[in-house]
Amino acid sequence: MADIATMTWDVIVIGTGIGGGSVGRRLAEQGLSVLFLEKGPDLGDNVVPPVPPDTIDPDARVAGGAWPKTISARLDGKWCELDGMIGSVVGGTSSFYAATLERPERHDLDTAEHLPHPTGGWPVSYDEMRPWFDLAERYYQISGEADPLDPQAATLPAPPRALPQSDIDLMADLKRAGMHPYQTHMAARFVPGCEGCFGRRCTRRCKMDGRSAGVLPAIETGRAALLDRCSVSRIEADATGVTSLLCLREGKPITLSARHYVLAGGGLGSPSLMLRSKNEHWPEGLGNRNDLVGRNLMFHMSEIIAIWAGQNRDESAASRSISMRDLYFRNGARLGTVQSMGLTAGYGEILHAMHNRFDMSALRRVRPLRMGLRVPARIAAGMLGRAKLFVGVLEDLPYPTNRLIPDAQDEDRFVFHYDISDELRRRRAIFRKAMRAAFHPHRAMFMGTAPQLNFAHPCGTLRFGDDPATSVLDRDCKVHGLSNLYVTDSSFMPTSNGVNPSLTIAANALRVADQIAASMRPRLAAADSLG
Template identity: 70%
Template sequence: MDDVRSREWDAIVIGTGVGGGTAGRRLTESGLSVLYLEKGPDLGDEALSALEIETRDPETRLSRGAWPRLLEAELDGAWCELDGMIGAGVGGTSAYYAATLERPERHDLDTGTGHPHPTGGWPVGYDEMQPWFQLAERYFHINGEVDPLAPNGAELLAPVLPLPESDAALMLDLRRAGMHPYRTHMAARFLPGCESCFGRRCPRRCKMDGRSAGVLPALESGRAALLDRCSVTRIQADGTRVEGVTCRRDGQEFTLRAKRYVLAAGGLGSPSLLLRSGSEAWPEGLGNRSGLVGRNLMFHLSEIIAIWTGQGQQRGEESRSISLRDLYFMDGQRFGTVQSMGLSAGFGEILHALNGRFDQSPLRRLRPLRHGMRIPAMVAARMLGRAKLFVGVLEDLPYAQNRVLPDADDPDRLRFHYDISDELRSRRAAFRKAMRKAFRPHRAMFMGAAPQLNFAHPCGTLRFGDDPRTSVLDRDCRLHGVENLYVADSSFMPTSNGVNPSLTIAANALRVADAVAAGLRLAAGGGLGY
């Protein structure tokens, strides 16, 4: 511990999720010394289920790799607490994710193509990102089938998981209906039974996440160290340089120093830390001269639909096998990917969905009628069997009023304000209509009536761009006005795109790491004489 605290590192990486873990590994591969700082514990290869923890106790939550406090949100003007599935442990949220890693579309990144929002452009286009997408796909062992609508896209390994018979039949039905399904792109190695770890911590490291694909290879290089249960409370910056980070561990407060700093605390955590790190030179928060730190918060909307295929699906056949992008960008509207969830629905799930519809209907005040929903749910379950669950990932767009709300006194408190825009509500209705049409003639039912934000996908709160007046980071994701602080998590994204953001985060983290290494080489006169 003393050696870690006393030395100056080439780079300190704050956070060990997909972004931080990947960036740190790439830096060690460039010959640099790296110190990882992680708020939560290193749980090793301990197998734990998903982050839905039935307790509010901060220590218990943290001991299981969950953020210690529930999120506090002002949603459409109403305050609430919610469990946003935010991780706090080595691997971050990715230790529990479902490992679906897909590239965005070319038009997502290329400025001026299909973006209805005036500030939606990316300063780095698809072709410039391509080498890092390819590298991230190798780091994370991405396997699946090439999307037939993007034949020159991802470079993939063969699918790890066998295709269930009922999924094969559904894919054939979709093709007959003019759709273009393909095997979902998954981050997993070739180990039997690896499907059991999607959505939970993997004890065998077959699922590739921020820990298994990033932190562990970095530590094995001998050029990296890890401090877990280490809370970074403040970034110390005077003028144009970060001088150190204030940390708290085991009741002690201390400062750590490096030549470069990579912030990867997540789409909510990173802006919160910057806003807490104000100084005389940065009275509104570090890097916040534009007033945009924490603003333009985006999530995805999740539209879950149950599909009865008529193929006699039973429990145990569920797999995350099918994706399709036919609805990704339709009639000038930005929708997103549709994917199987690896889950099925029976009586309980159908009843829950029907009750939700009842609660949104004009009959909701007649509460005794709600009990009658059990009858159609039971009839549907008996007549139709178990349904396959699919989720539509609906792109969110940036609005400055959707923002992180800092708490100067409590680093464990993540708060935000979010209003669902009229534009998003309208686009959601069109997306649901398109999803139902895509699965015809199969019976289908949406599993929720109200919009469902995916709180595990916060992004956009430190957007990158070429103009310091309209962005927080430059094109290398270095904080405008601060020469040695970079960001490598989802907060850099100007738009959320229509896919899970993990592969984009990983690819950009590799790009950022290369920029950090190049800057250090330049500062050292072309050598790595550290």
């Protein structure tokens, strides 16, 4: 460890999720020396029990790969504590993700004309991003089928997967109803003995995540190293660039230095670290001269619907296999993707949905009636059988008042303010109506009435753009005003788009890696000539 701490690396990457793992691997493959820093442990391929959602002990959470503290949030003016499903482990949050990696639509990146308020849009076009979408799909071994609505559909590197008959039948029903379903794009290798690990850590490397597709291949090059359980306390910088990192590892302070630094700590972690790193040159925090760091926080909104596709089908054979984009953009409204969750709904899920509806009704104060819902829930479950659960991924849009608020007393505590906008509520109503119509004539029931934000998808808090007055990062995701600090996690995104952000994060990280490598080629060439 002493050698690692005393070296001057080409690049230090803070964070090992999709953004950190991807950028580090690409840099190492291009001949640069890379040091990965991860706050949490490297759990390897060991089987570790999942962290129960009500766990508050920091040590117990970290031992299972979760962020040490829960999140404090003021949602629509009410304070609450929540578990944002943030990973603190080699692989980051991607260790627990569902491995759904889909491209955004062309209009997501190329136009801002349909947005309800000015956002500055994406400074990099879809066509500029296309080579890195292709590369990210190869890195993560994406399997699935081409989207039939995409005029320039991706050619995926892995073949389509075998589907259960119930999914095949449901896709045929959707096509007959005028929809355009296709097999979901997933980062998964279905190796012998794999029982599926979507939504939890994979111990057989069948799920491609920041560790298996990023960190491990980088280390195999011989040009990358990893320090786990290493917490970056602050980034030291002068007026023009980062000079070093102050870290804490196993209770001991260490200082690390590199020629370039990549911040990939996540949509909440990265802005939090930048705001904590104040000095005389950056009194409001790194990159925060225009009070934009931590603002424009976005999530996706999840609309979960249960579908009963037929009495004679085995609905218990659930898989994350079906996606469709017929509702992605409708009549000027930015909506999103609809896809199967790989879960089924039975008595418990039906009762939960009935409770949600009752709690929103005029009878909610008559509590004995709520207990009586158990009987109709059992009757409904017996009549309908088990249903497949689908989720609609509704795009969120940026508002500067939705923002991260740093906790000055506790660097492990994330605090944010978020208000659901009126325009998001209107689009939600449109989306729910369209989802119900899309599955007609099958029986369908939404599994909730209240808006449900996906707290695993924070993004937008360090948005990139060409104008320093409206963005934190430039088009290469380098912090405005700092010559050697880049960001490659979800915080760079100006809009959240209508798909899971993972593939976009990976593609952008690879693009940034190539920009860094290009800037260092003269030094590498000089070193080769001396070697």
